[in-house]
Amino acid sequence: MPMSATEGGALVVEDGFDRWPTFALSPAEYERAVVDIVTTTGHEITDWRVEHLDPVEGMDGTYIIDVTARFRVMGADFVILFECKRHSRPVEREDVQVLQDKLRSTGAHKGVVVAASGFQRGALQYAQKHGIACVRLVDGAWTYETRDHNAPAVPQPTGNFLAYARSLGDRGFRNVLLSDQQSSVRDLLFTTSGEMPTV
Known part of the structure; x- marks a missing residue:
């Protein structure tokens, strides 16, 4: 679909849905990033x-x-x-x-x-x-x-x-x-x- 604009890192398409860019992280790197976020987040x-x-x-x-x-x-x-x-x-x-x-x-x-x-x-x-x-x-x-x-x-x-x-x-x-x-x-x-x- 044709893109209408890019706002705040999200790609906005004509159907009104935001399409976020694909991450360059591997699945394992992505999981480790989540571990880091959860570890540092207040509980x-x-x-x-x-x-x-x-x-x-x-x-x-x-x-x-x-x-x-x-x-x-x-x-x-x-x-x-x-x-x-x-x-x-x-x-x-x-x-x-x-x-x-x-x-x-x-x-x-x-x-x-x-x-x-x-x-x-x-x-x-x-x-x-x-x-x-x-x-x-x-x-x-x-x-x-x-x-x-x-x-x-x-x-x-x-x-x-x-x-x-x-x-x-x-x-x-x-x-x-x-x-x-x-x-x-x-x-x-x-x-x-x-x-x-x-x-």
Whole structure:
């Protein structure tokens, strides 16, 4: 198509669309340039908003999510879905699968299951494969539910609530305290890999 003008480096064509010039960088150089930009860009979280019983639109209807967190990083909007499971039994794989379905339908970026009674092994394995965080909220203290022989004793409840995250490793379950640990919470919520963070 014939060009009508060049403005600010963009080539403007008669159909009204801007056509940017082709980059002289190789694909690998282009990727490295993006790495450099992302590395040097500020990572401050802005517009942080937490909602309880938040209606979130999905492809197949509206879901009422227990807790949502919405925020902006590097100019992009993100959504985290929290499912709260105050069950007397450990969370099962099916509970985590339901959250994964909600993530796919709504386009949310992260899922977190918060459990009062821990997680079954199958739930943790599924969560690990799908990048869903598993957090346990415990009355008084955080406890290990490990298959190691040297498991620490369960602390006595104090009436305070603390939270910790757990991941499944080669030697059993590993746990990290989240309450009052801002860096641990950031690692848990903002990990970009498909696996639970190493804790």
